[in-house]
Amino acid sequence: MKHADGDAAVARFVAEGMERARRDLAALVAFRSVADPALFPPAECHAAARWIADALTAEGFEEVALLDTPDGSQAVYGHLPGPAGAPTVLLYAHYDVQPPLAESEWVSPPFELTERDGRWYGRGAADCKGGVVMHLLALRALRATGGLPVGVKVIVEGSEEQGTGGLERYAEEHPRLLAADAVVIGDTGNVRAGQPTVTAVLRGMTVVRVRVDTLEGNLHSGAFGGAAPDALAALVRMLDSLTDADGSPSIDGLDARGTWAGTDLPEEVFRADAGVLEGVGLAGSGTVADRLWARPSVTVLGIDCPPVVGATPSVQASAGALVSLRVPPGVDAEAAGELLAAHLVSHAPWGARVEVEPTGSGQPFRADTASPAYAVMAEAMRVAYDGVEMAVVGQGGSIPLTSTLGRLYPEAEILLVGLSEPAARIHAVNESVSPEELERMAVAEALFLRRYGAQAAGR
Incomplete structure (x- = not known):
């Protein structure tokens, strides 16, 4: 009953914290943090970084720093040590966003979080300012329901969407900074709303x-x-x-000519998710999964x-x-x-x-899904999603830091999760996040951290 009681307490706290989470996300979305000085002033990115640094300080992080990376962007770093002998988990997200494209095509202003039809709309709502809020919500839930059983490092970068490699080079120059036993990359998403998912492959x-x-x-x-x-x-x-x-x-x-050996993605599902017009064929050959994840x-x-x-x-x-x-x-x-x-x-x-x-x-990345952390995450997601089993899929997108972390810390267990399910329409106009997914994923992350710490303590 101990796990069950603790799980329920976490879920209640997260549910009660969703209004604050909405305010946090609204504050972050308001920053026009496109990491391209030709489009938006760098001051917007700097202000977003400062907001995150202040949020980590407010959450009791003992060390918080703004890191000036080689590409001119700023990353936010925080460290909160755990109990003696506890493992350390690194939580990742990014605060820079894609340009809004044609702002006139947005139903509501891209840099103003707007609730509509049960979703929260705004550039970065899912990719990846929502990931920042997911981490904050999970940490708050643990601190309020017994404390953190692990040491936590947080890194939030400012140029992921530009792919200019600032944080990767900084990490290589400071190889101990981001060292951790497990890494949770909060920048992917579920294959569909309500289906908890970890991503095993990134192109x-x-x-x-x-x-x-x-x-x-x-x-x-x-x-x-x-x-x-x-x-x-x-x-x-x-x-x-x-x-x-x-x-x-x-x-x-x-x-x-690569082929995907894992779970397939049905063509009719992909067509619906992608909004392919009736009568228009798909590009390429092989299965949809082959084309997205193996080629x-x-x-x-x-x-x-x-x-x-x-x-x-x-x-x-x-x-x-x-x-x-x-x-x-x-x-x-x-x-x-x-x-x-x-x-x-x-x-x-x-x-x-x-x-x-x-x-x-x-560089591309392939996770070791047989590592113990994946079993812990599967249990945490099962609880957070009322018994739905975790799916393991590939993703056609890229998160450059992931392969750098895998190379620097080959013993670290790296898990990729997030809020970018198909309806989020990331990188397009009218990007949005499902508050239900934010709530459930925050619960899942909190339960993962609690179980991961307990597993280490019992070894």
């Missing part, structure tokens, strides 16, 4: 900026079109060469060229694009980036001049 990512030049300047398309080499047309052909006719990646030298994918993130409105009848002298390549475990992200760059250069028509600049990368 790595590399991003390159490509520029194509063909002429000294733009030319009149009537006088020169048909013979003058068009930089935009060259770029389109280069980008098209990155995939086969069915949409499968076709980058020279990069294997795209590379290439995405054109943006193109620099004249917009349709205001365009003139001109042959373009220059054009550019930002291209993202995601790779599965077993593939080195930096080496894959070099293959991508070489492919783009070799497929340029008419001898066009091509420059390719890497802008960021992160």
Whole structure:
């Protein structure tokens, strides 16, 4: 009964703390913390970091620091030692967010947390300011119901979405700072609301900026079109060469034949989650899980060229694009980036001049799901979700710090959880979080920390 009574007390405290959690999330969402100074002033990120540092101080953390990382961003670090001999758990999240895209397309302002139809809307509500609040809520619940049975470190970075590697390099330069027995990465999510999930696989990512030049300047398309080499047309052909006719990646030298041996993702579920229009087919071949979790994918993130409105009848002298390549475990992200760059250069028509600049990368990751912490998390999630068993899946996205932590601390057990279930629409307009998922995941995290500490004490 001891576990059951303690579990119920944690669940009650979390439920009673949800209004405070909403206020906390509203305060965090209000910071326009996009880690791109070309879009938003760095002061917004600094203010968000300071808010988190103040929150950790208020929760009794003995050591709290703002870390200036090599890419110019700030990470927030906190340490609260546990009982003598207790294990240490590192809790991770990030406070930087994706740009809001077209703010006019949001039903409610992107940087103003708004409740609608049972969800809380705002940029970063799920990815990943909601993860920060999830950690705070879990810690508060434990402190109020018997105390923390483990030492806790918290790290909240400020440039995860940009992939510029600031925290990874800082961690490498300070290899003991983030050392822990277990790591809870609060930046993934459940396969659907109500289904507790841990993520076992993350693809790595590399991003390159490509520029194509063909002429000294733009030319009149009537006088020169048909013979003058068009930089935009060259770029389109280069980008098209990155995939086969069915949409499968076709980058020279990069294997795209991997298969996923775990739980599959039904096509009808994926189509619904992704909002694929009726009559439109999916890209690539193999199962959906193969394409998302076991194979590379290439995405054109943006193109620099004249917009349709205001365009003139001109042959373009220059054009550019930002291209993202995601790779599965077993593939080195930096080496894959070099293959991508070489492919783009070799497929340029008419001898066009091509420059390719890497802008960021992160390595893929595969977790050891047979480690003891996974059994502890499975039990915690089962209780928090009223008997629903934990699912173990892959994820096509990237969290660059994860592979760095795995390399620095090979004995650490790393678990990936979070709030980004499909309805959250992270990285898109009208991002949201389910308060029910926030509540249940905070309970699950608190129960995990309690059981993990008890397991260590009983060894």
